Amino acid sequence: AQSVTQPDARVTVSEGASLQLRCKYSYSGTPYLFWYVQYPRQGLQLLLKYYSGDPVVQGVNGFEAEFIKSNSSFHLRKASVHWSDSAVYFCAVSGSNNRIFFGDGTQLVVKP
Amino acid sequence: GALVYQYPRRTICKSGTSMRMECQAVGFQATSVAWYRQSPQKTFELIALSTVNSAIKYEQNFTQEKFPISHPNLSFSSMTVLNAYLEDRGLYLCGARPGVQNTLYFGAGTRLSVL
DSSP states (O other): OEEEEEEOOOEEEEEOOOOEEOEEEEEEEEEEEOOOEOOTTTOOOOEEEOOOOEEEEGGGOOOOEEEEEEGTEEEEESOOOOGGGEEEEEEEEEETTTOOEEEEOOOEEOOO | OOOOEEEEEEHHHHETHHHHEEEEEESEEEEEEEEEEEEEOOEEEEEEEEESSSSSSEOOOOTTTSOOEEEEEEEEEEEOOSOOOGOEEEEEEEEEEETTOOOOEOOEEEEEEEE
16 A cells, blocks of 8 residues: 655745755555645645656646655755745655555745 | 536535535546545545446445445536534545546535534
8 A cells, every 4th residue: 555754744934945845655566646735725736746757847836846766755846935835735646556645744834 | 627626615514414515527537536535634535436437445434335426427426424423524625537647636625514
């Protein structure tokens, strides 16, 4: 079975600073990896996904993530955060069974 | 783009009663639909995965007797929370998968409160 660990429940950064949200997954096969974002009182929006190929994937709003197989990681990055990026970010993993499992989420707080 | 609508957005039901929620895929054919629950202060738990022409697969701790799901065509699914109690409150999300992609696109969810 697959699982996801997001070790940081909350991350606070200043506007304009760079960001990294950590994600580690557990899956014995080839994973499909995702980052979703949940804004207050809303559902989930897809930021980016990795299936294969270039391990660095670009997403919406300047986000990117890097798949590092040797480390079982899929950290999310952004060069310069904006106050509107404040939200909860979920890393997710899926395998060949098409079931997607989410981590516990990381709440991002961007200070002005 | 892929759009998923859920209805209702919010609902309140009395303890012990049932509540049905709907999920509509617009602009694409949803070959599979996954239902999730986000309980207060928690992550998203997979309830079940429904794939066209296959049996609906429920995760551990979730049963068809409690959360019956209908997936009659490639654009619509519904789920009912039977005999709802406090522990059933939360945000219920429907994720629809277009074609053979592995990506789920989510609706805004149905928020269930139980009195």
